[in-house]
């Protein structure tokens with residue numbers, strides 16, 4: 001429990017830094033892009049308000065329990081405020097310092113704790129996810145989901161609705177460890193196949209391997225890799241996230257590659273943050289810095305490479321949705337669009353309110369289902385406005401979230417799946 005004696009309410013393990021808090025000049029330019037401020041119009045649910053709360057807690061004027069935790073929990077971590085801030089306030093660093101303080105020092109309600117623990121006991125583990133996929137498929141086929149929809153509490157209803165259609169063949173499929181290009185090798189890269197991505201989005205990983213090989217990359221996909229720790233890092237579980245970061249670094253640094261490719265926006269952003277996460281660990285700081293410097297989103301890498309493989313024409317209007325952890329957190333906005341525009345015939349359009357989060361945000365749509373639903377509905381309405389033939393986004397969480405509210409017949413793909421269709425004629 002935190003104490004209020006004029007000392008900081010944060011413990012001594014990496015509290016939000018005073019200099020970073022002081023960077024905020026309270027101008028309010030970030031407010032219009034903040035999804036929770038858009039929803040509720042409450043100052044304390046804006047970036048400026050949250051920084052003010054952190055400032056008060058750092059001065060020991062408020063504790064971490066109650067309103068403080070509630071307003072920080074309500075933050076999506078979408079980092080739209082980082083993009084919008086003209087003063088360069090590093091809200092990402094502030095939030096990443098604050099969330100672990102809550103996890104360590106605030107007693108959550110037993111049901112909340114249980115639900116969060118259940119998420120982290122399942123999602124980072126591929127074997128457990130495969131077992132869950134078997135039960136999930138049986139459940140989806142049983143007709144029970146419709147019945148249960150009326151009786152489940154909101155969080156479990158959201159979990160059920162977000163479960164992707166389970167295809168067991170894909171859930172249990174494994175990727176080739178090495179894929180070579182037909183011609184000469186332009187780049188030698190390693191691929192993070194992930195945890196949830198590996199089980200529920202195997203086809204995106206397979207498309208990534210094919211597309212990179214077609215563009216002259218030799219792709220190594222180590223079998224022993226596991227979860228990169230992104231969900232835990234963004235939820236404030238920094239200890240377990242650091243353990244996963246170390247395991248991921250140890251796996252990939254052995255490989256003779258100059259680039260580590262990721263096709264999940266949230267994973268890419270956390271792997272680029274390892275440099276900060278492990279900065280104080282003398283055994284890992286340099287290794288984390290070297291590792292983070294090699295991480296690229298797949299669209300960043302493809303945009304770096306001069307296209308060499310012939311593309312088939314695809315006549316379609318494609319709406320591109322910026323995943324927050326790609327656009328706001330990594331600043332990768334032009335590359336996915338540039339890669340898509342290498343496909344002849346494709347009309348790539350942007351969405352209205354493109355900077356606004358869809359409500360997915362890691363585990364946010366599971367633990368905060370009501371605001372996530374409002375944001376999901378709003379994103380789906382914005383998609384319908386441009387009437388695309390396809391919706392494309394580089395994050396599986398966004399795909400699942402938007403699909404839930406976009407019940408129209410608009411297919412949704414990862415950019416590499418569309419490129420794969422153009423390069424290799426693979427059905428998507």
Ligand code: SF4
Pocket residue numbers: 033034035036037045046047050074075076077078079080081082091
């Ligand atoms: S991270 Fe997103 S939700 Fe959180 S304060 Fe910034 S803009 Fe608002």
Ligand code: SF4
Pocket residue numbers: 023024025026027028029030031047048081084085086087088089
């Ligand atoms: S975070 Fe940046 S944009 Fe927002 S109030 Fe502070 S200085 Fe202004």
